[in-house]
Amino acid sequence: MDETVAEYIRRTVLKIPRDEIKTMLEKWGLLSETQLQTINFRQIKESISQDVVQLCEENSVDIKQAAVLDIIYNHVYPNKRVWCVYQMKKTGEEAEFFDLTDFKKKFKGRLRSALKNVTINFREYEDNAIWIRIAWGTPYTKPNQYKPSYVVYHSQTPYVFISASVLKSNLPLLCQALVLASNYHDIREMELRSHSLNSLKDIVFKRYSQNFQTHYPRPLQERNVAPKSADLRIIQENRNEKERIERVNREVFGDGPQPKLEFAQYKLETMFKSDPQMDVLDKKEPFRCLVKFSSPHLLESLKSLAPAGMADAPISPLLTCIPQKARNYFKIREKKHFFPESFVSP
Amino acid sequence: MAAGAAPRPARRGGRREGGSNGPRREAAPGLVSVMESVEAVARTLLSFGRLSRGLPFGRAHGLSSRDPLLPLAPRSQENADPQRTAFLLRKQWTLYSVTPLYRFSNAHLRDYARLLSAFIAAEKQKGLAVEVGVELDIKVAVSSLPYLKGSDQDQAAILVQLSSRSPASPKNSEEKLIWSGWFCCVSGDNLSKNVPEDFTCLPLFLVNGAECYTSIVGSWFQKTFDCSFRRLAISPLILSWMAAMWTGCKVDKTASAMELVFSVPCLPQPLDISYAIHPEDAKALWDTVQKTPGEIIQEEVDVFMDCLYSHFHRHFRIHLSATKLVKVSTAIASAHCDGIIKVRF
Numbered sequence: 001m002d003e004t005v006a007e008y009i010r011r012t013v014l015k016i017p018r019d020e021i022k023t024m025l026e027k028w029g030l031l032s033e034t035q036l037q038t039i040n041f042r043q044i045k046e047s048i049s050q051d052v053v054q055l056c057e058e059n060s061v062d063i064k065q066a067a068v069l070d071i072i073y074n075h076v077y078p079n080k081r082v083w084c085v086y087q088m089k090k091t092g093e094e095a096e097f098f099d100l101t102d103f104k105k106k107f108k109g110r111l112r113s114a115l116k117n118v119t120i121n122f123r124e125y126e127d128n129a130i131w132i133r134i135a136w137g138t139p140y141t142k143p144n145q146y147k148p149s150y151v152v153y154h155s156q157t158p159y160v161f162i163s164a165s166v167l168k169s170n171l172p173l174l175c176q177a178l179v180l181a182s183n184y185h186d187i188r189e190m191e192l193r194s195h196s197l198n199s200l201k202d203i204v205f206k207r208y209s210q211n212f213q214t215h216y217p218r219p220l221q222e223r224n225v226a227p228k229s230a231d232l233r234i235i236q237e238n239r240n241e242k243e244r245i246e247r248v249n250r251e252v253f254g255d256g257p258q259p260k261l262e263f264a265q266y267k268l269e270t271m272f273k274s275d276p277q278m279d280v281l282d283k284k285e286p287f288r289c290l291v292k293f294s295s296p297h298l299l300e301s302l303k304s305l306a307p308a309g310m311a312d313a314p315i316s317p318l319l320t321c322i323p324q325k326a327r328n329y330f331k332i333r334e335k336k337h338f339f340p341e342s343f344v345s346p
Numbered sequence: 347m348a349a350g351a352a353p354r355p356a357r358r359g360g361r362r363e364g365g366s367n368g369p370r371r372e373a374a375p376g377l378v379s380v381m382e383s384v385e386a387v388a389r390t391l392l393s394f395g396r397l398s399r400g401l402p403f404g405r406a407h408g409l410s411s412r413d414p415l416l417p418l419a420p421r422s423q424e425n426a427d428p429q430r431t432a433f434l435l436r437k438q439w440t441l442y443s444v445t446p447l448y449r450f451s452n453a454h455l456r457d458y459a460r461l462l463s464a465f466i467a468a469e470k471q472k473g474l475a476v477e478v479g480v481e482l483d484i485k486v487a488v489s490s491l492p493y494l495k496g497s498d499q500d501q502a503a504i505l506v507q508l509s510s511r512s513p514a515s516p517k518n519s520e521e522k523l524i525w526s527g528w529f530c531c532v533s534g535d536n537l538s539k540n541v542p543e544d545f546t547c548l549p550l551f552l553v554n555g556a557e558c559y560t561s562i563v564g565s566w567f568q569k570t571f572d573c574s575f576r577r578l579a580i581s582p583l584i585l586s587w588m589a590a591m592w593t594g595c596k597v598d599k600t601a602s603a604m605e606l607v608f609s610v611p612c613l614p615q616p617l618d619i620s621y622a623i624h625p626e627d628a629k630a631l632w633d634t635v636q637k638t639p640g641e642i643i644q645e646e647v648d649v650f651m652d653c654l655y656s657h658f659h660r661h662f663r664i665h666l667s668a669t670k671l672v673k674v675s676t677a678i679a680s681a682h683c684d685g686i687i688k689v690r691f
Contacts, residue, residue, distance in 0.1 A: 272657055292619070295616060298617075305610070310669060312665075
């Protein structure tokens with residue numbers, strides 16, 4: 001076995017949390033049950049990984065097989081990467097039957113003819129998700145196994161989730177290969193990025209509970225209200241306003257858990273407006289700003305702003321539209337309209 | 347004050363030319379903006395002492411009209427050539443407030459350097475990890491910076507510098523500056539009157555360099571002059587001042603954005619908001635807000651910030667004024683509420 005393969009396997013095993021190593025090796029299936037039993041999974045990771053490499057030597061594992069372990073790791077821990085969402089378009093309306101073998105053949109063919117040296121792995125999962133791992137090389141160099149790109153394609157949908165490696169120059173080729181292999185005509189990047197792959201899927205597949213306008217007031221008993229103190233000396237001022245805020249907030253954000261995003265970015269190219277009495281800037285050109293929101297769980301955080309008194313209720317649709325519009329990068333320009341308060345985002 | 351005046355007024359305290367109107371100097375544009383920015387930064391750094399203690403400034407607070415320049419300008423305007431203030435530049439400064447020093451004397455700076463040097467050597471021998479795995483010869487220099495002070499009554503700034511030379515390198519090879527700290531005073535007349543004899547007032551301490559050296563030097567000063575150091579937090583009010591002041595400085599085309607960073611920690615999920623404005627647009631706004639050349643008053647800073655907050659509110663319906671301003675950043679410098687200032691150029 002090549003020492004580069006050995007080193008790659010060693011490093012991949014080291015990434016895995018110690019308690020998970022056995023399970024992942026079993027999923028991987030390259031080592032037999034008896035071989036696995038010879039490993040002491042209680043020792044330090046460095047020793048475990050060396051034992052694994054030793055056994056892989058006996059089985060003459062090659063790089064393509066080693067890469068499968070990497071896919072398994074990334075499938076269990078996708079949130080370590082940043083994922084971008086792409087949408088493919090086809091002109092025809094007929095839903096064509098998806099042929100996986102044909103897809104793989106065309107995909108591999110396109111990449112190999114351009115680069116010659118690529119390591120490509122496919123792995124199918126239950127929810128019709130096809131995971132593709134690509135390690136990029138050039139006609140003259142071997143593939144870099146440490147900076148692979150990942151693609152998750154749900155064949156029944158036009159959506160592709162890509163975790164590009166640092167080698168961004170390969171992105172156009174990757175997109176080309178996807179379009180070709182899946183019989184689409186075009187692909188575009190959606191302005192939607194996050195670490196949480198499942199949340200991205202929730203957003204584009206509309207699997208989160210969406211907000212909707214209620215035309216009847218929801219009886220308050222439905223809500224899981226925290227038991228208020230029985231002390232009659234404590235009264236809530238502005239109770240009505242507080243309840244209005246809660247209600248409106250739930251209307252615009254929806255009731256269910258929010259998809260998990262970490263950031264949203266707005267490039268503002270709107271006009272600066274001020275109170276005419278203040279006699280400040282009155283330019284005819286846009287006031288250029290870049291606003292970035294970040295949080296471990298952005299949408300939940302934004303949802304809590306109005307009840308905390310830091311935002312008006314309802315909060316701006318620029319923020320609440322994130323799941324529906326399936327984007328978290330925006331460019332906002334002034335709408336050429338009677339009502340300059342409204343914004344359009346291209 | 348003479349309108350459209352001579353480019354560089356010679357009067358004490360100088361004048362801040364916050365706007366960019368009128369012909370000012372004949373010097374090359376590049377040099378001009380560097381000089382302005384050095385002034386702005388020096389002024390700013392020195393103003394912290396005053397601003398942090400909430401001492402009044404600004405026309406609205408009744409400072410005499412004789413000296414309307416605010417915040418206090420250092421005497422650097424008169425005789426600071428870029429060389430002498432160069433040590434301020436391209437560095438990150440951590441701020442401390444210091445209680446008055448007992449029996450400190452400007453005449454004994456050389457002795458202090460010697461004593462501090464011995465102290466550091468002793469600490470190293472004791473085994474305090476100064477720098478892991480590296481054997482360094484540390485040389486201490488203590489000097490006075492008479493041009494860095496708020497007014498004549500103030501104590502001159504004191505600069506402490508630690509340089510090192512690896513024992514392996516030849517005797518006359520260059521020493522590398524590894525740590526700098528300077529004490530300064532900007533209180534002006536107010537404080538000096540109240541300071542008892544034997545005490546020297548240098549309430550602001552700025553540090554650049556490794557924390558291990560900071561604590562050694564700090565311990566020595568504490569032991570020797572019976573003073574104490576405390577990290578200085580920069581309040582949102584002062585951060586707003588910095589933002590407004592630095593935004594007004596002239597910068598070139600490639601300047602970075604004026605950025606305000608807000609934090610909302612007390613939510614179920616914490617939120618950070620970065621609000622960056624194109625430097626030309628920010629300056630254009632500030633130039634219309636700041637009405638009187640050579641002065642900044644609190645109301646102007648308030649209006650400037652309110653404009654930015656209301657522009658933000660118009661889009662997002664979030665009240666930035668309810669959040670905590672933790673950092674401001676411009677092409678010239680950035681300041682963080684934990685008492686850290688980075689001079690950028």
